[in-house]
Amino acid sequence: MQIPTLNDILAAHSRIEPFINHTPVLSSHQLNDIFDCELFFKCENFQKVGAFKFRGATNAVLSLSPKEKSRGVVTHSSGNHAAALALAARMNGVKAHIVMPENAPDVKKNAVAGYGAEITFCKPTLKDREETTWTIMKKTGATLIHPYDNFNVICGQGTAALELLKEKNDLEIVISPIGGGGLMSGTSTCVKGINKKIQIIGAEPLNANDAFISFTSGKLTPSVNPLTVADGLLTSLSELTFAIIKKNVDRIFTAKEDSIIDCMLLVWERMKIIIEPSSATVLAIIKENPDFFRGKKTGLIISGGNVDFRKLPF
């Protein structure tokens, strides 16, 4: 199990910089007043494909050997990682195979197809998804790019925090959401590598709190049937991301569904930017724990802005 370091993230950033959007760090006087702290939003909703996932996918594609590139990449995902890998592959002349459950929403199928990836549909079970992926790997020799259980993906995700700290070097706290743990692994490695004094706080929905339970008990404990509006945070940690999170993260807070939805609406209304529920989870833990964050200069990794506008939770 290879654990990334700050140097790996610096190398990833040099590698992907020509391809990614350098996203802005935004702040809002109104939100600072409401939460009584200084908030700095690193806005990966403005990243290509609308999510930080493009950083990790791009780093993974660029880290392939020429031989591997010629054989293509494959992943199973119906979410942002699928679109991110499809676009990262296309921008680098690499063939992408995406395994998607046949019941995935049309809008997601179209997005991935629009980036020129070859979609293979499978039954919506873990078994069929993994078998379909293996079949493609055996047939084509394509490299599997896992959404988070992957060294190069983690290094790519850490580059958002790198840009945040370059722009704002006096932060006292950095918060990142935790789903499978790829973003938090990269973020925490980067931030602790630059300054051990900055507190790293994880944000998780109470209804999908496997990282909180694993972190507290010291034992990797996947979620069973998690159900949350923060659909990017349904996945559970892997051995790799759990190891990194155990080492770097200071604390994990969970947020209730109501807080997540309220904070999503608050950002839309006051900041006029679109963030997805997973991103709102980061603000929701501040709302639920005002004493912890009061007066603190806090960086928030806003993971993305991909929302189905016809199914809003408010």
Add this chain to the structure above:
Amino acid sequence: MQIPTLNDILAAHSRIEPFINHTPVLSSHQLNDIFDCELFFKCENFQKVGAFKFRGATNAVLSLSPKEKSRGVVTHSSGNHAAALALAARMNGVKAHIVMPENAPDVKKNAVAGYGAEITFCKPTLKDREETTWTIMKKTGATLIHPYDNFNVICGQGTAALELLKEKNDLEIVISPIGGGGLMSGTSTCVKGINKKIQIIGAEPLNANDAFISFTSGKLTPSVNPLTVADGLLTSLSELTFAIIKKNVDRIFTAKEDSIIDCMLLVWERMKIIIEPSSATVLAIIKENPDFFRGKKTGLIISGGNVDFRKLPF
């Protein structure tokens, strides 16, 4: 009738600069590809109170004499101008009276009250609104700040275009929406004052096309019961704004309701920023007139981002 010049807008900008947000000019490769032209969005949705109206209101308040300031300001509005005047007045220690129809949505009443203005409710008729306003003026000596039929308001609104042209000096076209005509009056005065070769194009909903009809016929023709999703563009031109628009504007295009809604959704989805339907009208005329705009460097004044998220048109 005093017609503003570029110098008046430059003076307004110096006056209001310490109070306003210097809003960003954004662009989107995806939208450029879709519309086959180069688009530069001047994002007044990121302005204070979420709309360009704060520029005009601030300039109007700052242009008062000390005696006038001590007597306060008054306006009748249930929209962005009311909130803008309330905040501009509060930031300058001036009392604001806002006349609102008693059936205005709670969210708007609360916004105005939150900025510390004194609200007087009236029946939702033009007659009662004007009488209530006159009563307040007579009683308090407050100065009426009309939402658009006002020299200082127009000069303030023109400062958005000034910032746009400072940042992007090779535009070939600038588009602004037209409601009462205050934003377009300021925008067109500014742009033509800087460079007569830049084409000034007005955008109006087909369902509230009083400016189009007035401009085409040469005769001021107010709308009768206009009905459009672009609720900021329901008002009709005044003598003053019509005179300025006749002088400066090259052409007015109208947009269908479907185009406005499609373009609003497109900006939300692709740019991850919240714009209101009135702002989407500007993009909708490009969608409906591709030949006119093809290949052109086009600046778009995005008027605001105040949307009722519980009543979305899509």
